[in-house]
Amino acid sequence: MEKKSVSVTLNDVTKRFKNIKGKEDVIAVKGADFVVEGGELVTLLGPSGCGKTTTLRMIAGFELPTKGSIHIGEEDVTFLPPNKRDTATMFQSYGLFPHMSVHDNVAYGLKLRKVEHKEINRRVQEALDLVGLGTYGDRAPGKLSGGQQQRVALARSLIVAPAVLLLDEPLSNLDALLREQMRVEIRRIQKSLSITAVYVTHDRVEAMSLSDRVIVMKDGVIRQIGSPDLIYEEPNSRFVAGFVGKAAFLPVTVTGIQGTGYTCRLLEKDVPVATSAFQAKEGEKGVLMARPESLRVVEKGQGYIDGRVKMNVYLGNSLESFIQTPFGELLVQIDDPHSKRVFPEGEEVSIDFSPDRVRLLAESEE
């Protein structure tokens, strides 16, 4: 199954769906422009209707771009039908052939490639073993559990040794535990075969844990591309910050500029901020983005924002403390709560943070 890893390039790809009965045209994807390097797993992350699945379907060939071009490796595949592209898709609903046994499902792609019968049997067995379903060849797919069906679909996609593996929310129909297992499994196989992969999901945990890079989309537009770490720590907008994790947004005014850093006024206090997503001018309004785990609850008057503990929720490895502040309810995550001081509900407290753990973002909700 070894094959040289190839890249996938989208060049200013736009997809417009024709209007149906008097409604306006829908622009599902607008100017998508990115490269997935060979052997890389890139996730398209975004809320439903953001165009991530449409992007994937254009790479697979199920949809034609209205504008732009798509290359797999050096080859322009923009107008090639799916069967002429070296891609394999795993569908949200698996798309197993219900009238064929597990073995025949997996063998389908090889049969089409006119592989010799013995060779097919050998490779099907190999693929089923790879996904841990070695003894299930004779079953009907309908008789398998969701996770098993998922793995059959994976084996079916991998057996044709595609240059690009496309995964369309493959785990969304599984229960939580199975999802975690499959996630690890998919990542392991993808890495060991070093297949280029594009993964579509709306689940940020999935995106973070699987990907080499994440592409965050909204309303058909790519909002940010970067490693999970970058996307989480240095989002370029309130939307990205909020979509990839919990975050508090504290309205501030920029009062001073020092090199790349800023001084911002939060309520009556000045806060030095190390990083910013935009070039702010003095006097301009913005928001400070702070992750719950980077906030601390301290004695009243000792932090930046005063408030009162409204509710504590114990989660085992952490505790979530909801603090009522002038900016509304803010969430503070206290890791390893048994070794930390926890203020009881109703107590007047203050919220503190270190300046290098907050980031200045533009004020706009987007």
Next chain:
Amino acid sequence: MVRKKQLLYFILAAVIFLAADLWMYSSLTSSFSRYVQERDYNEVRLFVQTAPEDEADVGEWIQGVHSVIPGSQALYFTYDENLFDFSPAQYSGNEISSILTSLENTADLKNGFDSAYYLEAVILDTSSRVTYNGALVDAQLFIAPVIDENGYEARGALLIAVPTGAASAYSNLLMTLAIGAAVAFLLISWVVSFSRDAVTGFMVLGLFIIVGIFVAYPLIEAIRLSFTQDGSFSLAKWRLALSPSYIVALWGSLRLGVSTATASTILGFLIAFLVERTSFKRKKVVSTLATMPVISPPFSLSLSIILLFGNNGLISKQLLHLNTVSIYGLGGLTLVQSISMFPIAFLTISGVLRQIDSTVEDASLDLSASRWQTFTNITFPLAVPGILSAWMLVFTNSLADFANPLLLSGNLRVLSTEAYMMVTGRMNDLGGGAVLSFLLLMPTVTAFMVQRFWVSRKSFVTVTGKPSTTLTELTNTKVRNALSVFVWAVLGFILMLYLTIVAGAFVVNWGIDYSFTLANWKAIPDSWDSIVSTLTLAAIATPLAGIIAMVGAMLIVRKKFPGKRLLEVLMMTPYAIPGTLIGIAYVIAFNRQPLLLVGTGAIIVINYVIRELPVGLENGITALHQIDPSIEEAAQDLGADVPTVFRTIVLPLVRPAFISSMSYTFVRAMTAVSAIIFLVSAKWYHLTIKILSYSENLRFGLASVLCTILIVIILGVFSLLQVLVKDNRLTQKTISSR
């Protein structure tokens, strides 16, 4: 997505092809017309040599010209040596003399006479028109010398107008073919250059061509002919159809439709209620028996009703000695039609009743309504949309029915048979028949529209949560027993009708001599050819209709292409059109080149396929909607092209729909009458038409034998296909869905 380079290639190819096409067309027509001209020229020269020596006989000779050279007219000039000129003497028709008037003093005529003087026959440049076979056609003018006995001098000359009918018919045909070739080339190269998926493009194109030629074209031709009289626009046919004598037939059709629909709906509802909503035990048996009439040949029930209640019927005459009551007419027809068509109502209504969640009835009973109140306030209102659409369906079917009225209508006149009489009878008027069928179409289409857009919108079913598996008993024992006794009686009566046919096959002469005989079975060797051709045609049409319907369903459900809505409408159209109209339209449209199909087996097969397409299509569409599209996408993604996806994935998955639409087509093909009766020929005959002619000639024994044979064949094939449907172990429950 049109790309510039492709567009350029396409235009280039189109221009080259069109030029070649035009060149071929013009050289073929001109060479043929030159050939015709030469032939006519030679014929004219030969004709003038037959001129009688005696001038007195010239008149008679001239009169005979139109039979020597078909349709031509001639004018004889004598040569006046004193004036050195030709002067007109005799002519064979008024038209030729008016042609001469128009030629007077032209150089053309003068040249002609000069040539004649030098004993040379010439073709004139001036064109003209003469009446030939009742129509004005183009004609070629010739002037030929009549040479005296010495062979030196012209003693006279002939002006002859020869119709160029053959040449113009040939040129029309060539024109059609040339245009056809151009259109085909343009469409095919369009698909090849611009569709990303050429196979789908060709499938769409193929379907469009099929429905265009075999649905739209015949109907348009029928409409055109209905507004034409003697070659020009006229409302005469419509005026005749809307005259009181045919309005009576429309009225008759409507009365029959209303009474049959009402009776069938009541009967269908009672049986459906008993089967679906009570704890009645023998549901399977009753459902099977109740659907029997659907698959039996159309004449069979009329035949047995005649055998039992006709003028010499077993019950009416032998048992009850009735002489005054006649089964022929509205009453008898309603009876027969209701028995043949109540299964439609039964199937429709039971479908709706089955979907009513009995928790709503439980809720009603729980709120202390009585069972009768629950029935009238809950169950019945929920079933009303189903009941209405059942009524409409039966009404449509009754109006379109042709077989039963043909045997049983008596004094009642209905449109379907009137249309048939108009075409086959003395008048031999295809256009008139088409008009009467169109008249029939109006109530049918109205009912169809009402059913489609109004009744279906009022449907309440489907908005229930988790359906309950238990059934709430709404009837008490007394009511249920009464109901089942009634239903059994009806089904017993139907069974008796079928047994009567079988009995009729073994009786010497029904009504007169009831002794046992096997003599009727000679009908089998006698009709062997029809049996074979009926089976052959049905066997060819069945898989064709099935495949086309499934391909159509796949395209409509899964693919995007321009004109999809139009294609769907055209494919569904035959559903709403009475068979009589389709039959007449086919005869009108396909009786000349290049689509000369009348008299072939092909036209019958095509007719079956087209007429059963809508039902197959609906089945296929419903089946495909239940299949997750990602199954097909997965196959394509793994490298399967469109035909492979269809063969290995779609067809196996929609197999139940595929097989059931094939069995439906087979049954309908075996029992077809209304359209087929116009299309059968000596070579391709249909059993049902044979049964009809036996019945009309009161040879009931022979008719019964053929009926029995037909029923046996249908039941055999039908159960075979049912077995095939059942054998789908994997598909049953495993189709995953989003």
